[in-house]
Amino acid sequence: MAAQISSAGPVRIACVQMEPHIGDVAANRAATARFIETAARQGARLIVLPELCNSGYVFHSREEALALAEEIPAGDTCRLWCALAHRLRVYIVAGIAERDGTALYNAAVVIGPDGYVGKYRKLHLWNQENLHFSPGDLGVPVFDTPFGRVGVAVCYDGWFPEVYRMAALQGADLVCVPTNWVPMPDQPPGQHPMAVTLTMASAHSNALFIACADRVGIERGQPFIGGSVIVHCSGWPAAGPASRDDEAIVYADLDLSEARDQRRLTEFNQLLSDRRGDVYGDYQRLTK
Amino acid sequence: MAAQISSAGPVRIACVQMEPHIGDVAANRAATARFIETAARQGARLIVLPELCNSGYVFHSREEALALAEEIPAGDTCRLWCALAHRLRVYIVAGIAERDGTALYNAAVVIGPDGYVGKYRKLHLWNQENLHFSPGDLGVPVFDTPFGRVGVAVCYDGWFPEVYRMAALQGADLVCVPTNWVPMPDQPPGQHPMAVTLTMASAHSNALFIACADRVGIERGQPFIGGSVIVHCSGWPAAGPASRDDEAIVYADLDLSEARDQRRLTEFNQLLSDRRGDVYGDYQRLTK
Numbered sequence: 168m169a170a171q172i173s174s175a176g177p178v179r180i181a182c183v184q185m186e187p188h189i190g191d192v193a194a195n196r197a198a199t200a201r202f203i204e205t206a207a208r209q210g211a212r213l214i215v216l217p218e219l220c221n222s223g224y225v226f227h228s229r230e231e232a233l234a235l236a237e238e239i240p241a242g243d244t245c246r247l248w249c250a251l252a253h254r255l256r257v258y259i260v261a262g263i264a265e266r267d268g269t270a271l272y273n274a275a276v277v278i279g280p281d282g283y284v285g286k287y288r289k290l291h292l293w294n295q296e297n298l299h300f301s302p303g304d305l306g307v308p309v310f311d312t313p314f315g316r317v318g319v320a321v322c323y324d325g326w327f328p329e330v331y332r333m334a335a336l337q338g339a340d341l342v343c344v345p346t347n348w349v350p351m352p353d354q355p356p357g358q359h360p361m362a363v364t365l366t367m368a369s370a371h372s373n374a375l376f377i378a379c380a381d382r383v384g385i386e387r388g389q390p391f392i393g394g395s396v397i398v399h400c401s402g403w404p405a406a407g408p409a410s411r412d413d414e415a416i417v418y419a420d421l422d423l424s425e426a427r428d429q430r431r432l433t434e435f436n437q438l439l440s441d442r443r444g445d446v447y448g449d450y451q452r453l454t455k
Numbered sequence: 456m457a458a459q460i461s462s463a464g465p466v467r468i469a470c471v472q473m474e475p476h477i478g479d480v481a482a483n484r485a486a487t488a489r490f491i492e493t494a495a496r497q498g499a500r501l502i503v504l505p506e507l508c509n510s511g512y513v514f515h516s517r518e519e520a521l522a523l524a525e526e527i528p529a530g531d532t533c534r535l536w537c538a539l540a541h542r543l544r545v546y547i548v549a550g551i552a553e554r555d556g557t558a559l560y561n562a563a564v565v566i567g568p569d570g571y572v573g574k575y576r577k578l579h580l581w582n583q584e585n586l587h588f589s590p591g592d593l594g595v596p597v598f599d600t601p602f603g604r605v606g607v608a609v610c611y612d613g614w615f616p617e618v619y620r621m622a623a624l625q626g627a628d629l630v631c632v633p634t635n636w637v638p639m640p641d642q643p644p645g646q647h648p649m650a651v652t653l654t655m656a657s658a659h660s661n662a663l664f665i666a667c668a669d670r671v672g673i674e675r676g677q678p679f680i681g682g683s684v685i686v687h688c689s690g691w692p693a694a695g696p697a698s699r700d701d702e703a704i705v706y707a708d709l710d711l712s713e714a715r716d717q718r719r720l721t722e723f724n725q726l727l728s729d730r731r732g733d734v735y736g737d738y739q740r741l742t743k
Contacts, residue, residue, distance in 0.1 A: 290731045294721040306734055326660050326726065328616030329735045351659075353689060361659050361690050368656030371639075371649050372614050401641055402649050433582040438614065443578045446594055447617045 177420040178314040180341075180376075181211035182407070184395040184415045186384035189223030192235055196221060196244050199261065200251060206416050207255035212314065215380040218262035218289075218321050218347040219273065225387040229271070232299040236266035239276055240283035248278050256280045258312055262321060262345030273300045275319045275345050277310050284310050287319035291327055293349075307333040315340035315423030322346040325365050325379075328372070335373035335439060340400075340423040344379040348392045360394045363408050371402025374429035374438050376421055383412055400426040465708040466602040468629075468664075469499035470695070472683040472703045474672035477511030480523055484509060484532050487549065488539060494704050495543035500602065503668040506550035506577075506609050506635040507561065513675040517559070520587040524554035527564055528571035536566050544568045546600055548607060550633030561588045563607045563633050565598050572598050575607035579615055581637075595621040603628035603711030610634040613653050613667075616660070623661035623727060628688075628711040632667040636680045648682050651696050659690025662717035662726050664709055671700055688714040 183202040187195045199216055206214045218224070221244040222235035237244055248259050258279045265274035265288070273289040273296055288303030289296075307330055309318045318334030320342055325331075334342050344366070351361045359367070362379070370377045376399060383393045396407035397419040406419035430438045471490040475483045487504055494502045506512070509532040510523035525532055536547050546567045553562035553576070561577040561584055576591030577584075595618055597606045606622030608630055613619075622630050632654070639649045647655070650667070658665045664687060671681040684695035685707040694707035718726045 290734060291729055292723075294723050297723040302731070323724075323729075327730060328620070328656075328660060329730070332616070333735065351690075353691060355691055358691065361655075364652055364690065365656045365660060367649075368616075368653045372616060372653060401639075402652065403641060403643055403646065435580075435582050435585040436611075441579055441611075442615060442617070443590070446578060446591075447621065 177422045178212045179210045179418055179420050180378050180397055181206035181209070181214045182378050182380035182395045182397055182417045183214060183216045184381055184383060184393055184409050184417065185217060185220065186382060186414055187217065187220045187223045189225055189386050190231070190235060191223070192221055192244070195223065196247055200247060202416065203248070203251050203255065203257070203259060207257050209416070209418060211257060211418060213258040213260070213312070213317075213343075215343045215378050216259065216261035216345060217380050217382040218275070218345040219264050220262050220345070220382070222264040223386060224347045224382070225389050226299055229299045232264060232271055233266060236264035236271055238267065239263065239265050239274060239286050245276055245278070245283065248276070249282055252278045252280055253282070260317070260319060260343035260345065271300045272303065273321060275321055277317065277319065279312065287321070289321040289324060290330065291323045293323040307337070309334055309337040309339045315426070318342040320344050322348060325362065325369065328369055331369040331373050331375060331377070335375050339375060340426040341376040341378060341421070344377060346379055346381045348381050348394065350390060350392055359408065360392055362392070363394055363396050366396060366398050367402045367404070370398040370400060372438065374400045374426050376400045376423060376426055383414060397421070400429045465710045466500045467498045467706055467708050468666050468685055469494035469497070469502045470666050470668035470683045470685055470705045471502060471504045472669055472671060472681055472697045472705065473505060473508065474670060474702055475505065475508045475511045477513055477674050478519070478523060479511070480509055480532070483511065484535055488535060490704065491536070491539050491543065491545070491547060495545050497704070497706060499545060499706060501546040501548070501600070503631045503666050504547065504549035504633060505668050505670040506633040507552050508550050508633070508670070510552040511674060512635045512670070513677050514587055517587045520552060520559055521554060521557075524552035524559050526555065527551065527553050527562060527574050533564055533566070533571065536564070537570055540566045540568055541570070548605070548631035548633065550609060559588050560591065561609060563609055565605065565607065567600065575609070577609040577612060578618065579611045581611040595625070597622055597625040597627045603714070606630040608632050610636060613650065613657065616657055619657040619661050619663060619665070623663050627663060628714040629664040629666060629709070632665060634667055634669045636669050636682065638678060638680055647696065648680055650680070651682055651684050654684060654686050655690045655692070658686040658688060660726065662688045662714050664688045664711060664714055671702060685709070688717045
């Protein structure tokens, strides 16, 4: 399960904070291409895009979602991203509405310079997503890249620390999070958005890098909160959070192999081997 | 498993931030009594004290720790706390070095107006604690009180989101955390201590109230960071974090039954039932 990690030092990661527009797949696709080109020109080797960035988020109906979704990797958006990744020699992790027969998934693809790598299907569906999408059925896959092992999670998945734990236990160094964060109630002044706090906590308690690309804008009355952030495996932000309202690209230069060193906390402590699996097992059967 | 929750509204919770002195059990015990008296006079019904507040933290040897530890509940410190809880009609959750035969545990007791309720033994031992203490063998117990169900965790346990999850899945409304937090490297200006961030994240992602009583001071060269905090089940601080250096009592008036409402996020989402136990089970067998 050991990854092949390049010894070339830091790699530039980019999170694209953009505003997809519901239903306008052609325009959304073109916008992703512009952002990917820009990020690559700035030296990014891995580029994360928001959840459902091909389709927009607030569907009126399952039929509308179905009409906007695409097959992975045969659909036009994946084909465009594959061509860009090949030409620009970058990795792309991006949220996409996936159609598989008549089933719909809130998915994310991982694409590299040599083509399609794999996909993730959101495990935890938020609110009315439950009307449109099937819950993910691919677990928490972790993919090898030249700079480290990369897992994927989407938005509300981040409310479940189990997801990051599963990635870390499979040797992930970085988890990429395409997201469409919505406001949480009662955020006091001076605090990070709760989504950022959750991300920092999971980064620290697993010694994982986490790169979150959020959307902005208000869609059919639903506001989104921006705040795209790249969190170091120490748990502190390496770049961002970005603004609440504006499109932007957040960059950080990261040596992903640091995640493995970071897990060794003291002579006596390693974050993952300190887990008390002998105790936790008992609670798996509990449900509420 | 339903708790008996009083309908009397909010209950005042107090976290005592104090400085125990290594080896001076009599003085530490007297100090806890003064803080408990003060908190009760201010209307607190549940009072949390730091980790190892009877003994101090930085032991030179296992022999020193053994000499400072006490039986639960037969030891003098527990007897004092039981008498205070009875006279003041309060609950006390406090960290204590426990001696059980020749075994030592980094433990916490729960004591109520009618006497000893139960104990917890720290599951995850930090650094040289591994030289002195045995790892906890009582799981994550949750206790009924008149104002809600109360779990206990100690310090480094908070680095393991599994602990809070186990408490929540057993119906805990509040987790009390006696702690001796030490500095984490590279904390940037303007950020909460990482320990507070971890607490906020676990409070939010489980809809749990969490009350952390930390110590202050420098003991045999080891600094502690204060920052005692009571976090609302929304994840935002309800009181604190307290200062880094000074003894203090942090108070919050909490209606613990709100934890249960807070878990219902949308028409489609309940934090605990949204867990994908069908997926998480697979990772229990992974070890690193």
